[in-house]
Amino acid sequence: MESNSLERRSLLQELMLRGIRITGQRKALIETIQEADCHVDAATLLTLARKRDSRINRATVYRTLELLKKLRLIDELDLMHLNGEKHFYEAKTNIDHMHLACFRCGRIEEFTTPLFERLKAEIARQNGFHIRVVRLEVGGQCSKCCALAKGCMDCGEEACCKASEKAAI
Amino acid sequence: MESNSLERRSLLQELMLRGIRITGQRKALIETIQEADCHVDAATLLTLARKRDSRINRATVYRTLELLKKLRLIDELDLMHLNGEKHFYEAKTNIDHMHLACFRCGRIEEFTTPLFERLKAEIARQNGFHIRVVRLEVGGQCSKCCALAKGCMDCGEEACCKASEKAAI
DNA sequence: GAGGAGTTGCGACTTAGTCGCAACTAGTCG
């Protein structure tokens, strides 16, 4: 049975299943990541998690993120450096998805298509590569901004969104 | 006519065509990027470029990379943070390609397939998104390392490469 | 060859992320 919506797993449960020690700090951090409505960076995560457990230290944030990354429970993103050099984190979803970052309004869209899975399969097959993590990030201009600007910001005057429509046929 | 090999353009020529001033520093940096046989990070780029023009300053490296990125003449990569937090740069190719980073031996493979272009087209069409940059990075274990290790490092004892083969059918 | 817009070097600064070590604690075992 397939679902089109992205499901995120319960990180805490996964940790316990793997026999990893649950500390107050880890609990607070994980809950913060899971209940955040958007992608959080390390600094924001620290601030938010401190509301749950004021003891949390910056080093613990990085160490916990490292742990969760290694266990493949979270994904690390750059979001095309829309907001400087920081990294963003999100709980992994049942199927991989890509991120579309609008350089104009800064909005991040998540998108998934069966083609992505097919592409991954082809990568694995053609290169004999065992895939552990995939990161597909797209930067450009979202549909709303294209409509607003009647074309694309970075191409100057030209209505280059039309070109991309053509290319999509 | 399609070619399967990745062609990189002459960055210097592109700059001139766009009426951008060619300075000694920019020339040295661009030549360094184009003649590097692998992906270079900012610090390495500085060191290498100084062999051509000793005046070059660190700030100029970052400013030039920024310029080339904005003009879409180079791509910026993380290579899955295989080597810490630095970014890597390469001259854009005629068709987009993805990077496969082996967590075991550290090798970077470049890979291209028509499926990637189809995926980009689908992203553009389904979301009305005008794509400016795409970055697809894959981390895992390359075929050589899978063969050597008779399975996959990060899955422990299990021969998880077989699982990925199965998934690729 | 002169003029000026654009570029650069310098150096101080910011911010992300790391590390060693002593103190603490979650979970286990008796």
Add this chain to the structure above:
DNA sequence: CGACTAGTTGCGACTAAGTCGCAACTCCTC
């Protein structure tokens, strides 16, 4: 229950990537 200990944390100092303002310089045009 209470003690034990491997694993985790806080602290604080550190590294490394990247940025910025400003004065000096230089590429390009005329």
